Amino acid sequence: MHHRLPEEPRVAVVGATGAVGHEFLSVLSQRRFPLAEISLFASPRSAGTRVPFVRDGRRHELPVQPLEEGSLQGFDVAFFSAGKGVSKAFAPAAAAAGALVVDNSSAFRMDPAYPLVVPEVNGEVLDRLDGPTIVANPNCSTIIALVAVHPLHAKARVKRMVVSTYQAASGAGAQAMRELEQQARDFAADQPLRTEIFGRQYLFNVFSHNSAVGADGYNEEETKLLLESRKIWSDDSVAITATCVRVPTLRAHCESINLSFETPLSEDEARELLRRAPGVEVIDDRAGNRFPEPLAAAGRDPVLVGRIRGDRSQAPGMGLDLFVAGDQLRKGAALNAVQIAERLLPARRGAATAELVGARR
Amino acid sequence: MHHRLPEEPRVAVVGATGAVGHEFLSVLSQRRFPLAEISLFASPRSAGTRVPFVRDGRRHELPVQPLEEGSLQGFDVAFFSAGKGVSKAFAPAAAAAGALVVDNSSAFRMDPAYPLVVPEVNGEVLDRLDGPTIVANPNCSTIIALVAVHPLHAKARVKRMVVSTYQAASGAGAQAMRELEQQARDFAADQPLRTEIFGRQYLFNVFSHNSAVGADGYNEEETKLLLESRKIWSDDSVAITATCVRVPTLRAHCESINLSFETPLSEDEARELLRRAPGVEVIDDRAGNRFPEPLAAAGRDPVLVGRIRGDRSQAPGMGLDLFVAGDQLRKGAALNAVQIAERLLPARRGAATAELVGARR
Numbered sequence: 168m169h170h171r172l173p174e175e176p177r178v179a180v181v182g183a184t185g186a187v188g189h190e191f192l193s194v195l196s197q198r199r200f201p202l203a204e205i206s207l208f209a210s211p212r213s214a215g216t217r218v219p220f221v222r223d224g225r226r227h228e229l230p231v232q233p234l235e236e237g238s239l240q241g242f243d244v245a246f247f248s249a250g251k252g253v254s255k256a257f258a259p260a261a262a263a264a265g266a267l268v269v270d271n272s273s274a275f276r277m278d279p280a281y282p283l284v285v286p287e288v289n290g291e292v293l294d295r296l297d298g299p300t301i302v303a304n305p306n307c308s309t310i311i312a313l314v315a316v317h318p319l320h321a322k323a324r325v326k327r328m329v330v331s332t333y334q335a336a337s338g339a340g341a342q343a344m345r346e347l348e349q350q351a352r353d354f355a356a357d358q359p360l361r362t363e364i365f366g367r368q369y370l371f372n373v374f375s376h377n378s379a380v381g382a383d384g385y386n387e388e389e390t391k392l393l394l395e396s397r398k399i400w401s402d403d404s405v406a407i408t409a410t411c412v413r414v415p416t417l418r419a420h421c422e423s424i425n426l427s428f429e430t431p432l433s434e435d436e437a438r439e440l441l442r443r444a445p446g447v448e449v450i451d452d453r454a455g456n457r458f459p460e461p462l463a464a465a466g467r468d469p470v471l472v473g474r475i476r477g478d479r480s481q482a483p484g485m486g487l488d489l490f491v492a493g494d495q496l497r498k499g500a501a502l503n504a505v506q507i508a509e510r511l512l513p514a515r516r517g518a519a520t521a522e523l524v525g526a527r528r
Numbered sequence: 529m530h531h532r533l534p535e536e537p538r539v540a541v542v543g544a545t546g547a548v549g550h551e552f553l554s555v556l557s558q559r560r561f562p563l564a565e566i567s568l569f570a571s572p573r574s575a576g577t578r579v580p581f582v583r584d585g586r587r588h589e590l591p592v593q594p595l596e597e598g599s600l601q602g603f604d605v606a607f608f609s610a611g612k613g614v615s616k617a618f619a620p621a622a623a624a625a626g627a628l629v630v631d632n633s634s635a636f637r638m639d640p641a642y643p644l645v646v647p648e649v650n651g652e653v654l655d656r657l658d659g660p661t662i663v664a665n666p667n668c669s670t671i672i673a674l675v676a677v678h679p680l681h682a683k684a685r686v687k688r689m690v691v692s693t694y695q696a697a698s699g700a701g702a703q704a705m706r707e708l709e710q711q712a713r714d715f716a717a718d719q720p721l722r723t724e725i726f727g728r729q730y731l732f733n734v735f736s737h738n739s740a741v742g743a744d745g746y747n748e749e750e751t752k753l754l755l756e757s758r759k760i761w762s763d764d765s766v767a768i769t770a771t772c773v774r775v776p777t778l779r780a781h782c783e784s785i786n787l788s789f790e791t792p793l794s795e796d797e798a799r800e801l802l803r804r805a806p807g808v809e810v811i812d813d814r815a816g817n818r819f820p821e822p823l824a825a826a827g828r829d830p831v832l833v834g835r836i837r838g839d840r841s842q843a844p845g846m847g848l849d850l851f852v853a854g855d856q857l858r859k860g861a862a863l864n865a866v867q868i869a870e871r872l873l874p875a876r877r878g879a880a881t882a883e884l885v886g887a888r889r
Contacts, residue, residue: 375817
C-alpha cells in the first residue's frame, strides 16, 4: 500500500519567516491546500511574531513558534525551508514521527535514500512511497531548467546541456532583495550604497554566483544543477555544464539553455511539445520581440519559455537554444514543494491536483 | 608600399555627441593620440554645441559642426559612430577623399571589400592596406568575446562556441543609460517608471536583446556575433551560437562562453595563455569569489576573463567555460577603433602603440 496523506493534513511550516516561508503560506492559501491545522516554526530569534495567513477568504494571524526538539510531533506534512543545518537536525525526527517532510534545503537532495522531485518531471516516484519520508525539493535553478527541458528530453533525449543563469536576489533570501532595493534608493539619494549581504554593489552590476567554488572551478550552485538534474532524470550520462550568475533582479531567475539531442527534434516540434507541457507557458513573439522576462514570471506559477530556435552551431534538428524565466520563490521553491505534497493527497483531491500540475504523459 | 598615417594626423569624429563619440574623445585624449587637428561632427540637430576635449593637460571646448556633403575633406582619419545610415552616406566619400575611416556601425562589417578588425586578433590585415579605406569596427559583443577567446583559438582551435551575453544599457546609447538610472530614481520616489527607450521596465529586469529577430529566430545582435567572428578569424567552419540578453547594467557587457576545442587544452594552459594575452586581464580568484564584473570593467581598457575551468560536459581538455566582462563603450567600440588607427601610425609611434595594444605572437 502506497503512502497517502489524510484528506485534511496537519501541516507544519519550518522557516516560516523567511522569503520562501512567506511564499509557502501564499501558495497554500491560493491553492486552497486542505488543512486540518497549520503551525509555523522558526528559529528562537524569529519566533514570537505573528504572520498573516488567508484561509477561505478570511485573514488569520498565525503565531510563529520556536523550533525545538519534539516540536514536529503530530504533523502529516512538514515543509522545511530554514537552511541545511535545521533540516539535518529536525527533518529525520519529523519523518520518523509520521510527517511527510518536503525539504527545500540541499541537506538530502543527493542522498540516494531520499527522492528528489519535480512533479512535472519525475512525480511518479511519489506514487511509490511506502510511508512518511523526506522528499527533497531541488535547487531553484534545477527546477526551472528541468520544467522547460524535460518535455524535449522525453522526446529526443538531451545528450548535452549548456546553461548560463541570470539569477535574482531572492535566492539569497529576503534580506538580499531588500538590499538590492535599498541600493536603488541609495543611488537615487546620491548616498553610498550599503553592501552588507554580498559585499559588493549589486545594483547595475552582475557577479558570479556567491556560493563556494570547488577545486574543479564550479561553484556549488552549478554543481547542484549538474548533479540534481541527473538524479531527477535517473540518467547519469547526460552531460551538463553551467555558469551561474547573479543579476540585479528581485525574484525570478532566467536561464539561457543550449541543448544537444540524441535524436532529431525540430524547432516546431519542440514549440508544440512545450505548448502542451505541464507547468510551461510559451512566450515566443519574434515580431513583437516579447520573450520570457523575470518581471513577467514574478509572482506566477509557470516557467516561461521562449527564444525557441534551432541551434545554428549544430546539425539541423540536433540542437536548440531556449531562454526561460521562472519565479525563484514559487516554482523554484515553495510551489514545487506544495505540488509534491498535493500529489500525495487522497485520490479525489489527487485527481484535481493532477489537473493543476498537469498530467504526466 | 603599405598605407601609413602621417605622424600627426588630422582627425574627424563623426557622431561626436553620442555615448561612443564621447568615449572617442576620452580615449584619444588619454592615449595622447597624436593630432594635427581634431574636428567634431554630428547631425544638424546636435551641431552647434561645444564638447570638452583635454589635450596635453589643457581643456578645450571643441565646436560640433553639422555633417554635410564635403564636410569630410582633408582628414587623415575619420572615426564614425553615428549609425549605419550616416556611415553609408558619408564614409565612402571620406575614404575617397583620403581618410582612413574607422566605422563603428554595421554598414560595412560583412562587406568583403572591407576589413573587420580587432587588433589583438587580426591586426596584421591593417599592415597590408594599400591606401585609405574603410575599416569596420566589429560589434561590441564580438570584440569582447574574441579578445578573450582568440588566444585559446590560436592554440587549440575553437570548433564550437556557445555564448550567452549580459549586455549593458550603453549599447543602446546614452539615452538608454540615462533611462536606466532614471528608473532607479523613479523607483526610489515611488513613481511610475519611464519606459521610453525599450518600452518596458529595465530596472530589476532582464530581456532578450532589442534588435530585430530574423526568420531563423536569431536576433541581429546574435547574427552579428556569429558572422563577424568567422570573418575576423577567416574561418567559416567555426560553429557558433549565441543568446544575447540585456541586463540592467550601465556600460560593460558580460559574456558566458562555452568552448569546444579541436586539440586538447588544459585549464592551466588556458589560464597561462590568457595571462600573457594582449588586452586581457585575468580575474579568477576562486577562494575570494572574485571574478569579472561589469563594474570592475567599466571605464577600463582590458577585457576581464575569469571562471576559467575545464568543462565537465566534455572530454577532459576538450572544452572550457569562461566568464568575461568588457567595457562596451571602450574596447567594445571607441578604444578598438582608436587602436586600429594607432596601428597605422608611422613606425616609431607604431612601436609604442604595439606595446600598448600588446604585440602579436
